[in-house]
Amino acid sequence: MPTVAAPQVPARLGRFVLRMFRPHIYVTYGVLWVLALESSAVAATGVAWRPSGATWLRAASVVLALLFLRMLDEQKDLAHDRVHHPDRPLVTGAITKAELRGAMAAITVVATALNATLSATATLLLLATFGYALLLAAPARPAPALRDRRLLELAVTYPVQVLLGIYVYGSLVAAGNVTADWRGAALLALSACVFLHFEFARKTTWEPQPGERLYSADLGPRRSAVVTAGCAAGAVGCQVLLFAPAGLLGLSPCLAAVLPAWGTWRFLAVRRGGWPMPAATGFVVATYLALVVRAVLGP
Incomplete structure (x- = not known):
């Protein structure tokens, strides 16, 4: 060279x-x-x-x-x-x-x-x-x-x-x-679930192409979809655990769950193509933005 x-x-x-x-x-x-x-x-x-x-x-x-x-x-x-x-x-x-x-x-x-x-x-x-x-x-x-x-x-x-x-x-x-305590572990689990939802979504499809390395190839499309949706559910669960005492404002970021819910429904209903990536990307952005806004508006 x-x-x-x-x-x-x-x-x-x-x-x-x-x-x-x-x-x-x-x-x-x-x-x-x-x-x-x-x-x-x-x-x-x-x-x-x-x-x-x-x-x-x-x-x-x-x-x-x-x-x-x-x-x-x-x-x-x-x-x-x-x-x-x-x-x-x-x-x-x-x-x-x-x-x-x-x-x-x-x-x-x-x-x-x-x-x-x-x-x-x-x-x-x-x-x-x-x-x-x-x-x-x-x-x-x-x-x-x-x-x-x-x-x-x-x-x-x-x-x-x-x-x-x-x-x-x-x-x-x-x-x-x-101060380091259980909330740190819950926050790390929350960010892990958000990331893994996107990670599984982008590698879950009904029809793999040559050379693609997909989770749906190992798990099958339906089980890969279940894991993808489960990661989003885990993120919501972590938010409930952390912020339920703050009331509706504390739980407002959970509204982003409508995106993976729709993505799961569409992927399983259509049964062709890949996971709708705008929904997966939107979940990451909406969740993180909502968490920041919630923190700014009130502890």
């Missing part, structure tokens, strides 16, 4: 980010996730919440972590992409492994510097997330076996998302904004 001149690298990385890490999706998700988790953690203690400088540092750190993970996934999936996605940047040479690894090193330095201004705990928790992700990428041989078993792959890779949630909550505890 020809050598890439150093002045070309930023533009090549920029094109990679715009294509494979679409800011309007990944940045929006990362920021909403942090705002919802932080605001709910503070509001659950009965204290009014407003975003601070530390809030935006956490949000920036999570977005950087998501970009780090996207770059790492691109390298892990190279063999599969050569067969099934020959237009991907790493396959075509639009980006190289060396460029991605250099960017990942830069992300690590920047994220470490940002979190050093928060606390040593925040820094260590974020670096633990990076470390776990790199550990998963290290053994190249078991990767094909994981790819062939989607549920096993999810069980192994999903803890990266859990660690990011722990980073946000743990940094709040270290800063003295909240």
Whole structure:
């Protein structure tokens, strides 16, 4: 492969980010996730919440972590992409492994510097997330076996998302904004259920295409739909557990459940195509936005 001149690298990385890490999706998700988790953690203690400088540092750190993970996934999936996605940047040479690894090193330095201004705990928790992700990428041989078993792959890779949630909550505890208790576990379960609803929805379909790695291929469309709907129900259950004492305002984010309810009905009734993704995406956005609004309007 020809050598890439150093002045070309930023533009090549920029094109990679715009294509494979679409800011309007990944940045929006990362920021909403942090705002919802932080605001709910503070509001659950009965204290009014407003975003601070530390809030935006956490949000920036999570977005950087998501970009780090996207770059790492691109390298892990190279063999599969050569067969099934020959237009991907790493396959075509639009980006190289060396460029991605250099960017990942830069992300690590920047994220470490940002979190050093928060606390040593925040820094260590974020670096633990990076470390776990790199550990998963290290053994190249078991990767094909994981790819062939989607549920096993999810069980192994999903803890990266859990660690990011722990980073946000743990940094709040270290800063003295909240005291660690059962509500932290409930909030992490809530965000897990929201994410897993979207994750299962995007990989549940009646008619898989060649090369697609789907949960519905392992479970069958109906059982995959049940799991997808169950994740949304779990998110609602966590909100009831956390915020029922606050009355109707506290439970207002539960109204977003109408989206997965409709998505489940449509998927099972039509019996063709995939899960209606606008409903799954809308559930994530509506839930997180409603949690933030609820925290702003009242503890």
